[in-house]
Amino acid sequence: MVNNSIYAYREKKGKSALFFVLAMFFMAGALLMANIWLKPIIAKGSGNGGLLVGMNEVDAPTIVSDLPSNMSVRQYDKLTLQIEAQGDGLTYQWYKVEDLNSSTATLIAGANKDSYDVATEKEVDIKYYVVVTSRIGDDRNYNTSNKTIVSVKSDDYNNNDVAISNVSDISKEVEIATAVTLQISTNSANDSVEIGDIEWYKSNKSSYTDAVKIADASGETLDLTETDTQVAGTMYYFARVNYILDGKDFYNESDIFTVTTTADSNYDITIRNIPKPEYIVPVGEYTQLEVDAYVKTGSLSYQWYITNNANDTTNGEKITIDGTLKEYQVRGEVKGTKYYYAIVENNANGKYKRTTYMYKVTTVPVAEFIRIKTPPESKEVGVGEDFILTVSASTDGGSMLEYQWYQTDEKNEQVVKLNAETGSTLSLNIDADGTFYYYVEITNRGKGDEQAYSINSDIAKIKVGTGLGTGTNSGGFLQDNMLPLASLGFGVLGMAGCFILILKKKKANAPVSYGRGYGKR
Numbered sequence: 001m002v003n004n005s006i007y008a009y010r011e012k013k014g015k016s017a018l019f020f021v022l023a024m025f026f027m028a029g030a031l032l033m034a035n036i037w038l039k040p041i042i043a044k045g046s047g048n049g050g051l052l053v054g055m056n057e058v059d060a061p062t063i064v065s066d067l068p069s070n071m072s073v074r075q076y077d078k079l080t081l082q083i084e085a086q087g088d089g090l091t092y093q094w095y096k097v098e099d100l101n102s103s104t105a106t107l108i109a110g111a112n113k114d115s116y117d118v119a120t121e122k123e124v125d126i127k128y129y130v131v132v133t134s135r136i137g138d139d140r141n142y143n144t145s146n147k148t149i150v151s152v153k154s155d156d157y158n159n160n161d162v163a164i165s166n167v168s169d170i171s172k173e174v175e176i177a178t179a180v181t182l183q184i185s186t187n188s189a190n191d192s193v194e195i196g197d198i199e200w201y202k203s204n205k206s207s208y209t210d211a212v213k214i215a216d217a218s219g220e221t222l223d224l225t226e227t228d229t230q231v232a233g234t235m236y237y238f239a240r241v242n243y244i245l246d247g248k249d250f251y252n253e254s255d256i257f258t259v260t261t262t263a264d265s266n267y268d269i270t271i272r273n274i275p276k277p278e279y280i281v282p283v284g285e286y287t288q289l290e291v292d293a294y295v296k297t298g299s300l301s302y303q304w305y306i307t308n309n310a311n312d313t314t315n316g317e318k319i320t321i322d323g324t325l326k327e328y329q330v331r332g333e334v335k336g337t338k339y340y341y342a343i344v345e346n347n348a349n350g351k352y353k354r355t356t357y358m359y360k361v362t363t364v365p366v367a368e369f370i371r372i373k374t375p376p377e378s379k380e381v382g383v384g385e386d387f388i389l390t391v392s393a394s395t396d397g398g399s400m401l402e403y404q405w406y407q408t409d410e411k412n413e414q415v416v417k418l419n420a421e422t423g424s425t426l427s428l429n430i431d432a433d434g435t436f437y438y439y440v441e442i443t444n445r446g447k448g449d450e451q452a453y454s455i456n457s458d459i460a461k462i463k464v465g466t467g468l469g470t471g472t473n474s475g476g477f478l479q480d481n482m483l484p485l486a487s488l489g490f491g492v493l494g495m496a497g498c499f500i501l502i503l504k505k506k507k508a509n510a511p512v513s514y515g516r517g518y519g520k521r
Helices: 004-042 476-480 482-508
Strands: 062-065 070-074 080-082 084-086 091-097 104-107 115-117 125-136 139-144 148-153 163-166 171-175 180-187 194-203 212-218 221-224 231-245 248-253 257-262 269-271 279-282 286-290 293-295 300-307 327-331 336-346 353-355 359-364 370-374 379-381 386-390 392-395 401-408 415-417 425-429 434-444 453-456 460-464
Touching: 171 180, 180 194, 180 231, 180 257, 269 336, 269 353, 279 286, 279 327, 286 359, 327 336, 370 434, 386 460, 392 401, 425 434
Parallel strands: 070 148, 104 415, 171 257, 231 353, 279 359, 379 460
Antiparallel strands: 062 084, 080 115, 091 104, 091 125, 125 139, 125 148, 163 180, 180 221, 194 212, 194 231, 231 248, 231 257, 269 293, 286 327, 300 336, 336 353, 336 359, 370 392, 386 425, 401 415, 401 434, 434 453, 434 460
C-alpha cells in the first residue's frame, strides 16, 4: 500500500519552495522598480555644475578670512596665500590665471590646503584663487574666494623702507563728471632713504600690470577732473614712490584705488554684448566689430578707437574713417595684434558716456588662418550618458593644428583648462543634472612658437538631465528600457505565481472524495 502521507509532505514542501521562489521574483521586481523611480530624485543635482548630489543639500562653506585684491612681493621673497573657511568636511583646490587678459584658470596640482606658497622666482603678475568645498556623504557645495593678483617685482622693488598710507578712501563711488581727489602719504623710519618722484598710474583692471602712466601727475595727490570721470564705469589708480637708499634706486607702490562712476538710469547706457576673446582676420580680409548698446532716454552715437595696450581705454587713437557707427569693419593689413574699443555717448545728455569692452584683433597670413568648419555642437544628454564633442578645422597652408579643451560658465568668466584633453574630440559623461559649457582652443604653430596663434571655437552648451538625450549606447526601445521591462516581468511573474498558489491552497483545503484503493491526498 502506498504511503500517501509521504507524497503529501513532498507536495507541501514543493509548493512552499515554489511560493518562496515566486515571492523572491516579486520582491526583486519591486526593488528594481523602486530604484528606477527613485534614482532621478536621489541623483538630482543642483544645476550649478553638478556640485550638489543627493537628496539633502549641504550648505556652502563660509569664507571668514578672504584674499585681498592685490599683493606685491619682491623676487625670491616668500609669500603665502591663506584663507580661513567654515563648513562641513572642507576641501580646498587652488587655481591660477597666468594671462590677466584672459579668464582661463589652471588647476594647481597638489595645492589642496587652506594656504598656498606662491612661486616668486620670476618677475610676473599672476591671479590666484581657491575653491572651497563642503561635503557630507555624497552631498557637496562650494564657495570661491576673492581672486588676488600677485605681482612679483624686480630687485628694485622694496616695500620695507618706505611706508605708503592711504589718506583718501581706497574706494570711491561718484556720479559721472564729478571731480575726485586721491591722496597718499609717505614716510620712512630710515634716515638714509631719499624719497624722489611720485608717479601715478591708471588701468581698466585691478592690476599693476600694463597700467598707463598719467602724464603730468606727480606728488602725493592725484586730482581727477570732471573730464576724467565723464565715462560711467570703474577705473583703477595707484601711486609709485621712487626713492634712493645707499646709492641704489628702489620703488614702492600704493594700494590700488577704485573709482566707480554711476549715472541716472534714465540716461545711463548699457553695453549688452561681450566680444569674443579674440578676432582673427587673414591679411587682406575683414572682420566686423559691433556694439550692442541700450539707453532708456535719448539716442546714441559711437566713436571707435585703436590702441596697442589691452588695458588702456583712454589714450587710444580716434578712428576717423567709418569709425562713428555701431559696427566697425577691421581690415587685416599687417601681421600682428591691435586692440579696439568704442565710446558710446547719449545725445540727450552729453555727460553720459560708456566705454565698451576691449576687442582684440589679430591679423595672420592667409595660409596660416585657421578655419573652423564644424564647431562643437550644443546638445541635451541624459545623466550618465556617454557623448562626444567634436571640432573640425584646417588651414589653407595645411599646417598641423593643436587642440586644447576648456570648461567654462555661462558668462565665460570661470574658465578651467582640461589639461589632458588635447585632441579634436572631447569624450564626456556627466553624472549630475545641470548646464555645462565647453569650447576648444585651436593653435597653429606652423611658423614656430614665436609666430603661433590660437582661436577659440564657439561655446557648446550641454544640458544634462534625467529623461534627456538618448541614453548611453542607445540601442533602441528594447535595449534602452531593458531594466524597467525586466523588473516589470519579475513583478508580474511573482504576483501571478503567488496568486495561483493561493488558489491551489484554497482548493486543497476543500472537502475531497475518496476513490477505491486510494488514501486521502
